Amino acid sequence: MSFARLQKKIDELNNPTVVGLDPDLAHIPPDIMEKCIEEYGENLEAASRAIILFNMGLIDALCDIVPAVKPQSAYYEMLGAHGVLALSLTCEYAASKGMYVIIDAKRGDIGSTAAAYSAAYLGTVKVGESEFMPFNADALTVNTYLGSDGLKPFIDTAIEHDKAIFALVKTSNPSAAEIQDKSIGKDMVYHVVGDLLEDISKDTIDEFGYSRVGAVVGATYPIEAEFLRNRLKHTFFLVPGYGAQGGTASDAAFSFDKNGRGAIVNSSRGIIAAWKKSDCDYMEAAREEAIKMRDELRSVLKKGK
């Protein structure tokens, strides 16, 4: 859905965070995995079933305090078709609990291929006279290297089905600078990419002032985030890099507007694998960490910038 629905959900829970459902098999508690292997055998189907159970437990534990989840597609694709089924069931379950679902797949292609991706994740697919929604996410992450041809088909689908996308601008990783920070005259590559997003989405602005094309802006680069926040007035930010990657709540705060809106901060491992450093079960441990993250962000956003 548009970011207006996401912003309302964030306001309602007073919590601008999203939990990354990145079910690396090493993050799944051994009892869940063992139970599934016992039932299905030592195979990709068992692992996929374990992911579904794990995610359902996390969603149950978090849905009344966290507005959104962000499944990372790679960890599902790892298990082939079985894993992709787990992805679609995870999205369905999260949506049934009222959560906003962002599939983090960083897709990027052109023309009819981009249209196929957007139909898969945000739209509908027709077989004969029947229509299906294979994943029915609210938003999808996309890559920007291909330019506007790689964004337009996603935006068209987003408009048609009341969805949104987050496009890569300044990623959270150490080598992001190798391409993204190269100077183009007085700008850098990621500035040009950000400007492209503002330009291409200007007819899709919602009641909060944000378009359907958001930007991925890493919490690990707070100076760049502040610069982008001032430059991209109509762009909602998805902020990875908090927690395990080193970004703090104060760093993430630079991605919010003066009203404390316009951004959502992701944590994956730090929450879903919190049980490894805890005496609680994985659901309680995740909830504790999610509350801690929420309170940290509330605290820095309350202070203002």
Place this chain on the structure above:
Amino acid sequence: MSFARLQKKIDELNNPTVVGLDPDLAHIPPDIMEKCIEEYGENLEAASRAIILFNMGLIDALCDIVPAVKPQSAYYEMLGAHGVLALSLTCEYAASKGMYVIIDAKRGDIGSTAAAYSAAYLGTVKVGESEFMPFNADALTVNTYLGSDGLKPFIDTAIEHDKAIFALVKTSNPSAAEIQDKSIGKDMVYHVVGDLLEDISKDTIDEFGYSRVGAVVGATYPIEAEFLRNRLKHTFFLVPGYGAQGGTASDAAFSFDKNGRGAIVNSSRGIIAAWKKSDCDYMEAAREEAIKMRDELRSVLKKGK
């Protein structure tokens, strides 16, 4: 596998082409689709079965004259888990017929997420004590916007399992220039990306002089392709944009080295949907077009540059 195996296969068949298996449902002959709908109902499973039958027919018709196939992941993901099963079965069947398999998924992420993608497509995944190869492609296309963090995990897997990747440098679409052609001092963004590929792969060079990290270079930009061919001595090129997108055999020729090696040219629709403009069945029509494309490339490469 490394590009050396691909080059040997190209030399053996004297045909530097790859057929893009992009099974848009509109490209599948109606009798195949109707048969599957009759058997499975009007649903994503029926469409996925139709794709498998369609692809098997194409592979049978082409495997003795065309060295490689390139399934475009978007058209499989469109059908959810059923479609992803069709992708893995297509890869398996093409490999069983001796074809080199390039999955065109343009994946791009960092750290453990990139490692998960590379395990899925090029490597192995462990459940308990058992190991699985979910897709077992020979090569995968990857995006470069994230810098070397987004490439290294794929290269590590490629080295471990004797595989390769093709990274986006200069794509074939009209808006490629919006980011890729921006000037960075005396270079352009895509030059910097190309140089990064040469640098990061320099320890993986095979007997033909090519590394495990190839580049996607569109046939629609012949001047840029010639420039890159001269600059990236150790980089094997995957050349999209031939045929339906407007690139000719003469345009594609700029991606080859002086020995007529170091590149492979893709055509998708032009071959797999050739039946729409033909009186033959789809397999014969595809074979005719594939022979025509092969002969055009042979002719321009024979002339030399």
